[in-house]
Amino acid sequence: GAVVSQHPSWVICKSGTSVKIECRSLDFQATTMFWYRQFPKQSLMLMATSNEGSKATYEQGVEKDKFLINHASLTLSTLTVTSAHPEDSSFYICSAGAGRGINTGELFFGEGSRLTVL
């Protein structure tokens, strides 16, 4: 149990287009989801915290108009990279906290989505 799935796992797009990445909790309700960005051989950079039914909380330095986050249901959060540019190329990872494990802060991670902007 406690599976989080991301889609797509790999996406290549042209500069100026928008790309949507989905994060789903498959067997539990995720009241809170987190979006991270990871550069090669570097740690996770928390981008934002999304709570079901409310606006996402963005970390300092993350452009909310650039990285649109929607958490419309307890099993789905989406990250849309708008007007993508080559510098947005990265590995994006989501994680979810839920009733299961939330008292300990345990996170369940998606497989990650690699975005390449040409």
Added chain:
Amino acid sequence: GNSVTQMEGPVTLSEEAFLTINCTYTATGYPSLFWYVQYPGEGLQLLLKATKADDKGSNKGFEATYRKETTSFHLEKGSVQVSDSAVYFCALSDQGNAGKSTFGDGTTLTVKP
């Protein structure tokens, strides 16, 4: 604020060698502590956890003990395998903060046959 400091890598070991990856933390309150592992091209997955002082988390031969007096949570394995090659992240979470975690920078482990 909270912070996690991990031993810098990369770490290269021969198969069956002993592994230690150091992790120390600073936090207000009483956090839960975690080790996550990331295999190449994948997301992170929980390796082990400890929720209170003196707890020992263990999984797949890996162990880590929550040491409040030294604010440490060092990861150990007695005999590593090639399949253990991955990036290891130490993390902490305030138990009242709905899962928002603070991560260390990650330590890359390569195990050679």
